[in-house]
Amino acid sequence: MDYCFAADRTLGKLAKWLRILGFDTIFESDISNKRFYDHLAQERVLLTRTAKIRDRFATKRLVFIEADDVYEQLRQVIDEMAIARKDIRVFSMCLQCNSPIIGINKIAIYGLVPDYIWQTHDEFSKCLQCERIYWSGSHVERSTAFIEKLFD
Numbered sequence: 001m002d003y004c005f006a007a008d009r010t011l012g013k014l015a016k017w018l019r020i021l022g023f024d025t026i027f028e029s030d031i032s033n034k035r036f037y038d039h040l041a042q043e044r045v046l047l048t049r050t051a052k053i054r055d056r057f058a059t060k061r062l063v064f065i066e067a068d069d070v071y072e073q074l075r076q077v078i079d080e081m082a083i084a085r086k087d088i089r090v091f092s093m094c095l096q097c098n099s100p101i102i103g104i105n106k107i108a109i110y111g112l113v114p115d116y117i118w119q120t121h122d123e124f125s126k127c128l129q130c131e132r133i134y135w136s137g138s139h140v141e142r143s144t145a146f147i148e149k150l151f152d
């Protein structure tokens with residue numbers, strides 16, 4: 001099942017984590033208010049913590065987030081949308097601009113990342129939109145542990 005999300009301005013951390021899990025997630029603070037609400041006319045699931053917005057968009061698909069903690073927020077989205085382990089594609093979306101990232105040949109990015117990173121890593125990915133380059137590091141290991149716990 002493919003889901004797209006739109007997270008309101010109070011849910012930046014949740015938006016980032018949904019991108020880590022591979023879901024197309026727009027974040028209100030990245031775009032203008034009007035465009036954000038235009039997006040809701042599409043098939044996006046609105047994520048909000050604001051009762052006023054919940055009531056205004058009562059007919060739309062929506063998850064009203066209750067927890068402050070991002071782990072609990074993710075659990076709620078996963079439960080309400082019935083997202084399974086097989087639905088996620090970890091580290092397939094750019095955390096910065098919400099576009100797909102693809103694996104890239106190490107040779108092609110020589111000089112574009114710090115030398116010690118280039119020398120000590122073999123797998124790199126690149127965002128086709130903003131050209132940000134990603135590689136595995138300790139943050140990936142920590143994220144992986146967090147994700148395993150989410151789907152335990």
Ligand SMILES: [Zn+2]
Nearest residue numbers: 094097127130
């Ligand atoms: Zn990007």
